[in-house]
Amino acid sequence: MNKKLPDKTVERLSQYRRALLNYLSGGKQHIFSHEIANLLHITAVQVRRDLMLIGYTGTLRQGYDVKELIEIIGKIIDTRDGQKVAVIGIGNLGRSIMGYFSGKRTRLSIVAAFDNNPEKTDKIYAGVQCYHIDQMAEIIKKEGISIAVISVPGEEAVKVAETLVMTGIRGILNFSPKPLNVPAHVYLQEYDMITMLEKIAYFAKKG
Amino acid sequence: MNKKLPDKTVERLSQYRRALLNYLSGGKQHIFSHEIANLLHITAVQVRRDLMLIGYTGTLRQGYDVKELIEIIGKIIDTRDGQKVAVIGIGNLGRSIMGYFSGKRTRLSIVAAFDNNPEKTDKIYAGVQCYHIDQMAEIIKKEGISIAVISVPGEEAVKVAETLVMTGIRGILNFSPKPLNVPAHVYLQEYDMITMLEKIAYFAKKG
DNA sequence: AAATTACTGTTATTTTCATAACAATGTTAT
DNA sequence: ATAACATTGTTATGAAAATAACAGTAATTT
CATH class of the missing domain: 3.40.50.720 (NAD(P)-binding Rossmann-like Domain)
Structure with missing residues (x-):
């Protein structure tokens, strides 16, 4: 887990998180990789690959749990005390x-x-x-x-x-x-x- | 010549030019690849490779003609009328x-x-x-x-x-x-x- | 129950970028 | 004159990043 992530992946994780926080305020609980991709105007493969690298895995029929994913990204890119x-x-x-x-x-x-x-x-x-x-x-x-x-x-x-x-x-x-x-x-x-x-x-x- | 250059090379050309303009005001006429490299804190190979891509060639004992190089970079990255x-x-x-x-x-x-x-x-x-x-x-x-x-x-x-x-x-x-x-x-x-x-x-x- | 669909997770390939290696060459030193 | 040196230009290799290909799987349809 503490293996350093690629530079560009870290950038995108930051952007995923902000997009997801915004998405969450729309009331939806789950999201598919292609939906995340649309928010950032990138490809779904890119999203899935990034999430693979942080070891987060979604569910087949529902996609990713938005709250969970936001939390996981936080665990990766934040420090405990800021x-x-x-x-x-x-x-x-x-x-x-x-x-x-x-x-x-x-x-x-x-x-x-x-x-x-x-x-x-x-x-x-x-x-x-x-x-x-x-x-x-x-x-x-x-x-x-x-x-x-x-x-x-x-x-x-x-x-x-x-x-x-x-x-x-x-x-x-x-x-x-x-x-x-x-x-x-x-x-x-x-x-x-x-x-x-x-x-x-x-x-x-x-x- | 009109073949598009790599993204990063274009960035560095812009930086070379500014560094060279500054260097020129110090009165020197010629510069070696490793000197340009030092100005930007990159490697000399990188500099030579970039200059190769724009087809500018220096001289073996003197390096590059500063004024000439500035001008060539201008021809590449500027448009005629700005x-x-x-x-x-x-x-x-x-x-x-x-x-x-x-x-x-x-x-x-x-x-x-x-x-x-x-x-x-x-x-x-x-x-x-x-x-x-x-x-x-x-x-x-x-x-x-x-x-x-x-x-x-x-x-x-x-x-x-x-x-x-x-x-x-x-x-x-x-x-x-x-x-x-x-x-x-x-x-x-x-x-x-x-x-x-x-x-x-x-x-x-x-x- | 078999086929189809719509996703995920992962491996393979390609592209872009940086670094290393080295041949070529004029200059200086011996 | 020969050898050593310092520099360029270019090809070869390596690393990082993006894209493509595809196997796996739960739900849905036939």
Whole structure:
């Protein structure tokens, strides 16, 4: 069970869960693989294969028990006590991420925000305290934060990442355009808006 | 030459170009594959393989001519007249995307923004005119916009996407958490913040 | 009771992407 | 002049991900 799942499967499990929670509020108790597939616009085989990997098995005539499946996915992708997240850089992007989470009940909670602009520090954004970036290491250790979102400009990103690694952070989501270099024990996911738009532009070209 | 390149290669070409532009401002004329690799924290083989795919060839002792390479990448991933982009939904995320582009000289230009909040429409954000979302189809056709970024809440995303497809848009970047369904001729790239953070959380778990 | 149907779970194949291996070649050192 | 070196371009291999193929099975139909 604790064997690591494929990257893409984990992504889809997260999406299955949210789709199922929504589906459940429609009152239905059971769901077929092709119905899940339709919710996500993927294939039924993909769904069944993912569920095989987490060892959940449905029933032949009814499909999957929605509540049960939601619970199983939770057991796989959540930790028992949840995980704490910090957002570094409270520009528009940082605030939008904090907005996504505020009010949502999830096992991930954003518990601290950091910025180097004194006008932003010591205030509360979307229910989260914003500290000065100099306090980052201290607060991350004290709170036991394990995940960080970097939404600072490129120039500052490298330094921020170094500090984060020092604090023992375990996962980083980097929205800055600067490629980061982290040790193998830190899971790094980069997302560069410009690159993504340029890629879309390439595939959107005619001919 | 017009054979479509692998998805990931296109992403890296975009990154090579930006790294090279930056490198060029340091005054150097030539660069080796392993130096490019270091800039992006990837391997030199990967770089050489990508350049092979676009048919650019360096010299044995000097490596690659930086200016030449930048130009070649431009010929591959840009269109001659550039492409126009619209941002749908001017929340924090929409504004942050517009911020990324303002001032950057690139062949992609954000030329219109849309929102359904009357307080936001008919104003200018980051130098871009914001229209009411009802005008979307009209403006997109008139301006010849080929790429759209969806940064509206999930509830509205499906309807927005339908309208976009109707206008003949060719590429969509969807930041809403709702999976979209578009015809094959529209290149769709989804990015779901919650899913990405949950994935990072999974791989950041101990054990 | 046999055949058909509509699903699931799993193995096999294909595709995409990354890595490794290595031949070719100009440059420098001996 | 020969050997050693550093670099490129390309082919071969490996890994990850998606898709296809199909066996198994309970319910339903004939």
